Amino acid sequence: MTSLPKSPSPKRLGLVIDLDTCVGCHACAVNCKEWNTAGYHAPLPDTDPYGKDVDGVWLNRVHGFETTGDTGGNNKDGRTVYFPRSCLHCEDAPCVTVCPTGASYKRTEDGIVLVEEDKCIGCKLCSWACPYGAREFDSDGGVMKKCTLCIDRIYNENLDADERQPACVNACPARARHFGDFNDPNSAVAKLTAARGGVELMPELGLKPTNRYLPPRPAATVGAMADGASLDDAPTTGGGFLGWIDRTLSR
Amino acid sequence: MHPAYSVIFLTTATGAGYGLLALLGVLRAIDHLPHDRTFGVIVLGLALALITAGLLVSTAHLGRPERSWRAFSQWRSSWLSREGVLAVVTYGPALLFALSWLILQRNDGLWPLAGWAAAGFSVATVYSTSMIYRSLAAIPRWHHPLVAPVYLLMALATGAVWLNAMLMPFAPGNEVLQAVCFAALAAAWLVKIAYWRAIDSAVGDSSSASATGLTGFGQVRPLDPPHVQDNYLLKEMGYVVARKHSAKLRRLTHLLAFLAPLVLIIIQTATSGPASLAAAALAAIAISFGVVIERWLFFAEAQHKVMLYYGADRI
Numbered sequence: 238m239t240s241l242p243k244s245p246s247p248k249r250l251g252l253v254i255d256l257d258t259c260v261g262c263h264a265c266a267v268n269c270k271e272w273n274t275a276g277y278h279a280p281l282p283d284t285d286p287y288g289k290d291v292d293g294v295w296l297n298r299v300h301g302f303e304t305t306g307d308t309g310g311n312n313k314d315g316r317t318v319y320f321p322r323s324c325l326h327c328e329d330a331p332c333v334t335v336c337p338t339g340a341s342y343k344r345t346e347d348g349i350v351l352v353e354e355d356k357c358i359g360c361k362l363c364s365w366a367c368p369y370g371a372r373e374f375d376s377d378g379g380v381m382k383k384c385t386l387c388i389d390r391i392y393n394e395n396l397d398a399d400e401r402q403p404a405c406v407n408a409c410p411a412r413a414r415h416f417g418d419f420n421d422p423n424s425a426v427a428k429l430t431a432a433r434g435g436v437e438l439m440p441e442l443g444l445k446p447t448n449r450y451l452p453p454r455p456a457a458t459v460g461a462m463a464d465g466a467s468l469d470d471a472p473t474t475g476g477g478f479l480g481w482i483d484r485t486l487s488r
Numbered sequence: 489m490h491p492a493y494s495v496i497f498l499t500t501a502t503g504a505g506y507g508l509l510a511l512l513g514v515l516r517a518i519d520h521l522p523h524d525r526t527f528g529v530i531v532l533g534l535a536l537a538l539i540t541a542g543l544l545v546s547t548a549h550l551g552r553p554e555r556s557w558r559a560f561s562q563w564r565s566s567w568l569s570r571e572g573v574l575a576v577v578t579y580g581p582a583l584l585f586a587l588s589w590l591i592l593q594r595n596d597g598l599w600p601l602a603g604w605a606a607a608g609f610s611v612a613t614v615y616s617t618s619m620i621y622r623s624l625a626a627i628p629r630w631h632h633p634l635v636a637p638v639y640l641l642m643a644l645a646t647g648a649v650w651l652n653a654m655l656m657p658f659a660p661g662n663e664v665l666q667a668v669c670f671a672a673l674a675a676a677w678l679v680k681i682a683y684w685r686a687i688d689s690a691v692g693d694s695s696s697a698s699a700t701g702l703t704g705f706g707q708v709r710p711l712d713p714p715h716v717q718d719n720y721l722l723k724e725m726g727y728v729v730a731r732k733h734s735a736k737l738r739r740l741t742h743l744l745a746f747l748a749p750l751v752l753i754i755i756q757t758a759t760s761g762p763a764s765l766a767a768a769a770l771a772a773i774a775i776s777f778g779v780v781i782e783r784w785l786f787f788a789e790a791q792h793k794v795m796l797y798y799g800a801d802r803i
Contacts (some may be wrong), residue, residue: 238568239562240564256702294720300700300713300714300715302700303711304708305709306706307706312704314767318702331623335566359551360559361549364720365489365792367626368625369793370794374551397692441694442625442694450700450701
């Protein structure tokens with residue numbers, strides 16, 4: 238059924254991604270590929286993986302951006318930001334409502350957006366409808382694939398309790414990824430979002446994505462970098478032998 | 489957006505076919521068409537052939553065409569599903585209309601209703617085709633109020649110009665149809681110009697900063713790409729047409745889809761005999777090429793917001 242659930246789901250499962258601590262190592266993307274090529278969406282094919290035209294289906298992509306910095310506030314200096322991009326499990330998911338077959342749907346119980354591959358005709362319209370590029374087409378199987386929030390891990394009682402998290406979250410060495418229920422104010426994801434001012438992506442579209450991104454903290458300014466000071470006008474300070482050399486050379 | 493030939497053929501062929509069918513239904517209902525059976529076989533045959541070929545070819549771009557019957561199920565939410573349902577339902581009144589004309593040769597009593605119904609469902613099908621694109625907020629150049637009028641008027645104009653050409657050997661000088669041709673071509677031209685002006689001057693709502701949650705951090709631009717070669721997203725959504733090519737193709741659209749058919753139909757009305765027939769036929773050929781270029785540009789010029797992650801500043 239491609240109509241969206243009428244009432245908000247009791248649970249709103251999703252991810253918090255910390256752009257401050259992400260180091261851009263791609264471990265989340267690799268572990269996602271590893272788990273999901275044998276999981277719900279198996280296989281995630283690669284075409285020509287060792288050749289000239291490498292291509293393949295990945296449900297998580299890690300971009301690296303640079304920012305130029307802004308004139309005001311805490312962000313006046315430019316910086317690099319690593320940015321993992323995957324499905325945000327929107328409340329008003331346009332990828333669901335455009336699906337002509339009912340293959341694309343949003344679960345009423347926890348809000349996860351899934352593709353039922355057996356019903357997918359591979360028309361690709363859902364991937365056109367998603368502004369975030371969360372869906373990738375599997376040209377081998379002729380069907381669409383997307384992040385499942387590792388539905389085959391998070392409810393999997395064959396795994397140890399601390400393993401019942403999405404593969405990307407388990408893999409992250411920088412603890413930049415967190416999983417939980419946004420409807421629970423005591424969950425780690427809700428607390429982190431509140432404490433760090435977690436943001437929606439493209440809020441202007443009003444799709445109400447579940448996942449939140451934590452903006453980078455103000456950059457640490459140490460030593461000569463502080464306040465944009467240049468070494469040329471470093472003040473003469475200190476005494477002793479080095480102070481004497483400094484004063485002598487500064488004359 | 490990648491201009492897939494199957495979808496360009498689907499939208500232009502079914503557009504012309506439904507435009508033709510709608511005009512046939514209405515003009516016969518108000519008794520402005522020859523009752524000739526041969527004429528009926530040719531024009532109705534062409535309309536249904538264009539529609540059927542377009543629908544069949546459209547399944548070529550599906551990954552799993554054998555499951556396409558499932559696409560009739562989600563008409564409550566999906567415009568693509570509505571298009572499929574309406575396309576199939578339209579065959580009902582269209583075949584009744586064919587029965588009344590080609591076999592029973594009747595146009596009295598309730599029979600004109602079949603023509604009106606075929607026309608109504610044709611318009612609804614073309615409208616739902618246009619809404620597939622119109623409803624996608626991720627692609628602002630499609631998410632535009634003029635998209636549906638462009639689709640409807642282009643369908644009407646191509647259908648009218650084709651009907652005008654095929655009517656020539658049977659009943660030249662159908663003034664109602666010529667008036668429809670002029671009106672549809674002029675209206676389609678104006679709306680298309682307005683659409684192009686609107687998309688050229690539009691400033692996108694989304695930026696690379698809003699797409700990454702980095703509003704307030706200055707300009708955001710890609711540094712390390714997530715993959716080393718084009719992936720599905722870049723192949724499907726990353727199509728870019730050079731500005732100079734798009735300007736040239738727009739000029740070609742002005743010429744072939746609008747100006748040439750208008751001038752040729754004026755020549756057709758001013759002349760008689762073979763010259764008149766040739767002008768009408770050339771108008772039909774010109775608009776066929778014109779509408780394909782117009783539709784190619786509709787896809788190729790559309791920008792998808794996902795490109796904000798791949799170097800676009802604002803979409």
